[in-house]
Amino acid sequence: MSYTTEVLERVIAQNPAQPEFHQAVKEVLESLEPIISQNEEVYRKDALLERLTTPDRQILFRVAWIDDQGQTQVNNCYRVQFNNAIGPYKGGLRLHPSVNLGIIKFLGFEQVFKNALTGLPIGGGKGGSDFDPKGKSDREIMAFCQAFMTELMRYIGQDTDVPAGDIGTGAREIGYLFGQYKRLKGTYEGVLTGKGLTYGGSLARTEATGYGLLYLVLELLRDHQIDLAGKRIAVSGSGNVAIYAIEKAQQLGAKVVTCSDSSGWVYDEAGIDVDLLKEVKEVKRARLTEYVKQRSSATYHEGKGVWSVKVDIALPCATQNELDLADAKQLVANQVLAVAEGANMPTTLEATKYLQAQGVLFVPGKASNAGGVAVSALEMSQNSGRLSWSFEKVDQELQKIMTNIYQTIAQAAKEVGCQGNYVVGANVAGFKKVAEAMQAQGVY
Numbered sequence: 022m023s024y025t026t027e028v029l030e031r032v033i034a035q036n037p038a039q040p041e042f043h044q045a046v047k048e049v050l051e052s053l054e055p056i057i058s059q060n061e062e063v064y065r066k067d068a069l070l071e072r073l074t075t076p077d078r079q080i081l082f083r084v085a086w087i088d089d090q091g092q093t094q095v096n097n098c099y100r101v102q103f104n105n106a107i108g109p110y111k112g113g114l115r116l117h118p119s120v121n122l123g124i125i126k127f128l129g130f131e132q133v134f135k136n137a138l139t140g141l142p143i144g145g146g147k148g149g150s151d152f153d154p155k156g157k158s159d160r161e162i163m164a165f166c167q168a169f170m171t172e173l174m175r176y177i178g179q180d181t182d183v184p185a186g187d188i189g190t191g192a193r194e195i196g197y198l199f200g201q202y203k204r205l206k207g208t209y210e211g212v213l214t215g216k217g218l219t220y221g222g223s224l225a226r227t228e229a230t231g232y233g234l235l236y237l238v239l240e241l242l243r244d245h246q247i248d249l250a251g252k253r254i255a256v257s258g259s260g261n262v263a264i265y266a267i268e269k270a271q272q273l274g275a276k277v278v279t280c281s282d283s284s285g286w287v288y289d290e291a292g293i294d295v296d297l298l299k300e301v302k303e304v305k306r307a308r309l310t311e312y313v314k315q316r317s318s319a320t321y322h323e324g325k326g327v328w329s330v331k332v333d334i335a336l337p338c339a340t341q342n343e344l345d346l347a348d349a350k351q352l353v354a355n356q357v358l359a360v361a362e363g364a365n366m367p368t369t370l371e372a373t374k375y376l377q378a379q380g381v382l383f384v385p386g387k388a389s390n391a392g393g394v395a396v397s398a399l400e401m402s403q404n405s406g407r408l409s410w411s412f413e414k415v416d417q418e419l420q421k422i423m424t425n426i427y428q429t430i431a432q433a434a435k436e437v438g439c440q441g442n443y444v445v446g447a448n449v450a451g452f453k454k455v456a457e458a459m460q461a462q463g464v465y
């Protein structure tokens with residue numbers, strides 16, 4: 022049995038009932054096969070793949086807080102510190118009822134490779150809770166965040182582990198979490214990223230994941246002599262990633278005709294009105310039905326359906342496994358040119374393989390959504406230097422980083438004889454950096 026197959030079987034056996042974690046590990050190990058097999062004995066002797074696929078630390082704790090009715094609520098909370106070979110653990114906190122240990126492990130594992138691809142010194146981690154922010158009052162959100170941080174603060178720090186936002190954790194939550202850390206610890210440090218601009222946040226961090234996705238897509242298309250201007254795009258989601266992906270796509274001359282939330286999706290033939298979308302989602306925190314009420318060119322549809330629209334480019338920016346094989350077939354039938362992931366692992370393995378086999382340009386999230394965490398690392402640099410950079414400076418750095426990520430993954434794919442396979446390219450390039458650092462630092 023090959024070493025990669027052996028390790029995958031070990032991961033599946035040792036982490037039962039964690040299908041998303043198995044999926045993320047399977048995708049990586051399969052694409053590493055060509056380079057592992059060249060040096061199998063060395064990697065096996067060092068147990069490098071066992072170490073790489075087992076988190077350094079998995080912290081589980083319960084949090085209690087009191088809701089507006091005076092009822093005590095209890096939530097399960099997690100921080101998985103996956104790998105710190107190249108820098109402090111870094112990754113977001115997801116607040117969503119679907120959160121469990123397997124979800125956080127898959128996200129932490131992806132983060133290790135993503136963070137390596139940014140070229141910046143950040144290791145990988147992830148955390149979160151099954152707390153559902155939907156429909157909660159500001160006071161309830163604050164009560165939960167303070168309770169969460171009261172426990173989390175023992176495990177994090179600006180040089181050890183630096184959490185940030187993810188689904189359900191935005192500027193409001195980061196503010197409450199930061200305030201509680203500062204109160205308890207008594208130090209004013211860059212322990213979280215995605216902070217508000219008045220207390221150490223970086224300009225362009227809010228926009229970074231969505232903008233970065235488009236900068237990478239621009240470079241991908243340029244490499245294939247395709248223009249972005251004039252293209253029709255389907256975006257899923259309507260959170261932070263989706264909103265700024267739509268904004269940048271439209272600034273670059275493309276037309277985005279869809280977005281979605283957990284209840285349904287919007288088709289807007291005139292192109293999504295980003296200001297209205299921001300008003301509905303960021304200010305009112307309302308459903309997309311509100312968007313359609315104020316926009317005559319748009320129609321609302323219950324359930325799933327974004328991928329049935331005829332578009333040139335698809336950007337899944339909602340959540341894991343939202344684009345399956347049937348969706349991929351529909352996109353191919355509609356002659357889609359490119360799919361680039363804005364969310365973490367939004368495409369199933371079967372859908373990814375189908376898209377690639379049909380000649381669709383496909384970029385995995387660990388490369389194409391790395392702009393958010395990259396600007397988080399720039400926020401850490403600004404905090405350490407007690408400086409704040411201009412929007413233009415951060416945006417230019419982001420463009421350079423995303424262009425560089427594309428070049429890196431394209432080159433890595435070519436070197437292992439898989440030209441154009443950006444899944445292989447991203448995994449191989451991320452692995453090489455992390456593996457070299459782990460080997461240099463001795464067994465631990």
Ligand code: GLU
Pocket residue numbers: 111112113114183184185186187188214365390391393394395397
């Ligand atoms: N949650 C984001 C991600 O998936 C950002 C993490 C960060 O900024 O640390 O990469």
